[in-house]
Amino acid sequence: MTKTIVSVTVGLVLTSLSASGAFAQEANSVALVLGSSGSPFYQAMQCGAQARAKELGLSLTVSAADQFAADAQIPVVNAVTASAPKVAAIVPTDMQALIPPMRELAGRGTQVITVDQTISDPSILKTQILTDNKAGGGMAADALAALIGKKGKVLVITQPPGSLAQDAREAGFAATLAEKYPDIQYLGPQYQSNDPQRAAEIITSTLSAHPDLAGVFSTNDQGAIGAITGLRQAGAVGKVKMVAYDAASAEVAALKNGELQGLIAQSPSQQGAVAMDIAAKLIAGEAVKPVTMAEIVAIGADQPELADKYEYVAGCM
Amino acid sequence: MSNELAIAPVESTEDRLLRLVAGGWIFLLLLALVAIFLVLRPAQFGSAYNVQQLFINAAILLVLAVGQTYVVITSGIDLSVGSVLVFASVVSAKLMLFLSGAGGTTYGTTAAGWDIIAIGTVAALLVGVAWGTFNGILIAVTKIPPLIVTLGTMGMALGGAQILSGGVDVRAMPELLVTHVGSGRILGIPTLVVIATVTAVIAGIVLHMTRFGMHIFAVGSNAEASRRSGIPTTARLIQVYAISGLMAGIAAVMSNARFSTTTINGHAMDNLATISAVVLGGTSLFGGVGSVFGTVVGVFIPIILLNGFVILGIPPFWQTVAMGAVLILAVWIDQLKRRLRKRG
Numbered sequence: 001m002t003k004t005i006v007s008v009t010v011g012l013v014l015t016s017l018s019a020s021g022a023f024a025q026e027a028n029s030v031a032l033v034l035g036s037s038g039s040p041f042y043q044a045m046q047c048g049a050q051a052r053a054k055e056l057g058l059s060l061t062v063s064a065a066d067q068f069a070a071d072a073q074i075p076v077v078n079a080v081t082a083s084a085p086k087v088a089a090i091v092p093t094d095m096q097a098l099i100p101p102m103r104e105l106a107g108r109g110t111q112v113i114t115v116d117q118t119i120s121d122p123s124i125l126k127t128q129i130l131t132d133n134k135a136g137g138g139m140a141a142d143a144l145a146a147l148i149g150k151k152g153k154v155l156v157i158t159q160p161p162g163s164l165a166q167d168a169r170e171a172g173f174a175a176t177l178a179e180k181y182p183d184i185q186y187l188g189p190q191y192q193s194n195d196p197q198r199a200a201e202i203i204t205s206t207l208s209a210h211p212d213l214a215g216v217f218s219t220n221d222q223g224a225i226g227a228i229t230g231l232r233q234a235g236a237v238g239k240v241k242m243v244a245y246d247a248a249s250a251e252v253a254a255l256k257n258g259e260l261q262g263l264i265a266q267s268p269s270q271q272g273a274v275a276m277d278i279a280a281k282l283i284a285g286e287a288v289k290p291v292t293m294a295e296i297v298a299i300g301a302d303q304p305e306l307a308d309k310y311e312y313v314a315g316c317m
Numbered sequence: 318m319s320n321e322l323a324i325a326p327v328e329s330t331e332d333r334l335l336r337l338v339a340g341g342w343i344f345l346l347l348l349a350l351v352a353i354f355l356v357l358r359p360a361q362f363g364s365a366y367n368v369q370q371l372f373i374n375a376a377i378l379l380v381l382a383v384g385q386t387y388v389v390i391t392s393g394i395d396l397s398v399g400s401v402l403v404f405a406s407v408v409s410a411k412l413m414l415f416l417s418g419a420g421g422t423t424y425g426t427t428a429a430g431w432d433i434i435a436i437g438t439v440a441a442l443l444v445g446v447a448w449g450t451f452n453g454i455l456i457a458v459t460k461i462p463p464l465i466v467t468l469g470t471m472g473m474a475l476g477g478a479q480i481l482s483g484g485v486d487v488r489a490m491p492e493l494l495v496t497h498v499g500s501g502r503i504l505g506i507p508t509l510v511v512i513a514t515v516t517a518v519i520a521g522i523v524l525h526m527t528r529f530g531m532h533i534f535a536v537g538s539n540a541e542a543s544r545r546s547g548i549p550t551t552a553r554l555i556q557v558y559a560i561s562g563l564m565a566g567i568a569a570v571m572s573n574a575r576f577s578t579t580t581i582n583g584h585a586m587d588n589l590a591t592i593s594a595v596v597l598g599g600t601s602l603f604g605g606v607g608s609v610f611g612t613v614v615g616v617f618i619p620i621i622l623l624n625g626f627v628i629l630g631i632p633p634f635w636q637t638v639a640m641g642a643v644l645i646l647a648v649w650i651d652q653l654k655r656r657l658r659k660r661g
Contacts (some may be wrong), residue, residue, distance in 0.1 A: 205627035253425025
């Protein structure tokens with residue numbers, strides 16, 4: 001109960017703050033609604049978008065709720081609707097819940113596109129910039145399988161079910177294991193909600209139960225930070241191979257230190273830039289492809305330059 | 318001065334018995350849990366490795382929960398602990414990064430010496446105390462309810478940390494801090510556990526054996542009566558929240574050392590985790606009753622539950638169910654205790 005009040009109140013406060021800055025109605029006004037504030041991934045996306053918007057001469061307003069949750073994000077989308085930008089690029093935090101507010105936004109003449117995530121009714125969208133998280137999970141399975149010689153016990157650390165992207169990563173990981181690697185024993189997912197403390201507990205406890213644990217896959221950066229801490233605490237760094245999603249600074253450093261052996265990285269700044277390219281085209285009345293797939297790369301321990309290139313930095317903040 | 322003694326809780330034998338049964342109840346539960354897991358998986362659960370991991374995993378939360386105990390005894394609540402931790406860790410990490418020159422021998426670390434680490438630590442503690450004092454002044458002087466004040470500062474501190482850091486975790490920590498405090502040992506005991514133990518022991522002594530501690534109980538059980546008996550209730554309340562902030566500052570240094578990064582997004586649940594630990598430990602949300610020892614037990618319950626469930630291979634959703642059930646049970650016992658006391 002307290003948590004609900006907390007998130008809603010903080011969400012409303014932030015919403016009113018971000019909304020107050022969003023009254024641009026020029027011919028080239030673009031709004032970008034991020035999945036949440038204070039996440040390295042979306043900060044990097046914001047920086048990429050801002051840099052490209054400046055180049056293209058777009059008037060960009062960025063807003064975000066404090067949590068990656070539909071109830072926190074809908075008021076932000078409503079505020080954007082009130083400011084009536086020409087184009088709105090949105091990272092919808094829920095496939096269903098965001099449809100009505102986004103339909104209203106589109107109904108008032110704003111051209112709506114989705115970035116990173118999408119909604120289940122694409123008819124109101126001009127285009128979608130999508131990330132195939134299931135494929136990313138599969139890439140993680142391939143990378144981890146190669147690291148552990150295609151056999152042994154593996155564990156996944158992910159968010160509790162309900163986060164679409166993370167669910168898809170886990171599902172893709174599990175599906176690829178079942179399909180291609182019969183000798184790998186999948187111990188199943190364990191859950192942490194952006195809680196490195198909990199992730200560390202899960203790793204140390206799992207090592208008590210399964211001292212022969214061969215590999216770990218974390219579907220996000222906070223889980224990875226906690227999992228690495230757990231491995232360090234247990235003296236199992238390097239013995240237990242680890243692959244993690246995202247390329248936050250701490251993960252890149254861990255890769256270079258040999259504490260984890262593979263990263264599945266996206267390029268949020270590029271996604272932000274592509275969103276602005278599309279926005280400029282839409283404003284100019286040009287045609288756009290219905291779907292653009294965002295890039296996902298697997299980075300190995302021997303590719304530190306690649307890790308540097310994809311590291312989620314918010315250089316503009 | 319003599320009338321201060323008069324407000325010390327005078328216990329009848331029956332009261333004391335009740336308190337022991339109810340207060341010890343959660344300790345019995347802890348022992349029962351340990352016994353069950355030991356019987357089911359003796360080699361794994363009872364291994365020296367596992368026991369040591371349990372203590373390390375409890376360390377940071379324990380420090381935060383000790384501060385929360387003080388606050389809850391005054392019938393207050395501090396929702397801002399996790400955010401203050403994040404704010405203090407960002408300030409401390411940025412300061413240490415600014416002061417240090419060369420990188421360490423591993424990536425994501427710096428070669429900063431103990432002098433710089435000391436400065437960073439002091440900064441974290443001061444920042445924690447500052448937020449706590451701010452909370453305390455708003456609560457004690459302007460009389461805004463603690464729930465609202467700390468809800469507000471929870472957002473302010475987290476937002477402030479994000480502004481300072483640009484929302485991205487500070488990229489490097491002093492290598493000495495990570496190796497000696499985060500994963501180091503003192504006389505074979507993990508440094509984090511040593512820090513948590515020393516903190517809890519001092520906090521327990523101050524709370525249960527000093528006049529200052531007695532004042533805190535008095536303010537919690539009846540603020541008006543305390544004020545009339547000459548206890549500086551305003552000052553005590555401010556100090557209590559400052560202590561909670563100080564604990565968040567200590568926990569910030571421990572967190573930086575342990576995770577070797579600032580984990581800005583990783584502490585949203587810390588407030589609820591500490592509050593439930595405090596409540597599990599028999600500290601009453603209505604104030605005036607509580608103990609640091611109870612909180613220690615309360616911190617270990619969820620950690621042992623998770624550990625045991627993972628070792629037994631019980632599906633993770635059941636962990637959530639079990640934790641919720643235990644919490645409700647603990648509060649129910651607290652209610653029963655009050656009802657019995659009233660009747661007596």
